[in-house]
Amino acid sequence: MQKHILVVDDHREIRDLLGEYLSQHDYRVSLAENGEQLRKMLAEQAFDLIVLDLMMPGEDGLSLCRHIKANDGPPVIMLTAMSEDADCVVGLEMGADDYVTKPFVPRVLLARIKAVLRRAIEQPAERTAASDDRVSFPGWSLDVHQRQLIRADGVLVPLSNAEFTLLQVFLQHPQRVLSRDQLLGLTKGREAEPFDRSIDNQVSRLRKKLESDPHNPVLIKTVWGGGYMFAAKVQ
Secondary structure, eight states: OOOEEEEEOSOHHHHHHHHHHHHHTTOEEEEESSHHHHHHHHHHOOOSEEEEESOOSSSOHHHHHHHHHHTTOOOEEEEEEGGGHHHHHHHHHTTOOEEEEESOOHHHHHHHHHHHHHHHHHSOOOOOTTTOSEEEETTEEEETTTTEEEETTSOEEOOOHHHHHHHHHHHHSTTOEEOHHHHHHHHHGGGOOTTOOHHHHHHHHHHHHHOSSTTSOSSEEEETTTEEEEOSOOO
């Protein structure tokens, strides 16, 4: 059965080139020029892999990758210019499976596609905090689809959109130090601005809701000179 690949790039020449090349190698290919088309196509049909440009007008590749992975989507290979290596690292942390730098040789991308598809078959994806219906940690659980934080005694604690996104990022990376820049990238993508201190404020608000003593946190710990770490085990 043919594998179905979605190529998302705002440059028509690249879309057409990849569409023709991959079709010649026995793949079924669909094309999209922006995030709006990608979201619409994902809602209507299934894909085995997405080739996603990092820099596009409107919604960028980082935000789209986060959306794809949050909805248990297919593997993603990101296309990036050489100058965007830092953004590519953020993309990988968001769940992208590989990346290829522009300009690229189509057969190199083809090899990457084959490798990612092979891994997807050989190693069925583990369910993660992003795709579980409910994620548990000491004293709490988070219903990802209902976007509800639930205390052990059943009380629902409201979260803002920013607090929910930040908590979900922590739960996806438990017991790992995340710098402020990483947290900004994982929560805001390319909307993040240099020297943005909103992460500190959001962490403070989350601690007030999660911690029995926000001044001596046991769940979200500060790592001096490093950033923050979600210290508890996640199930």
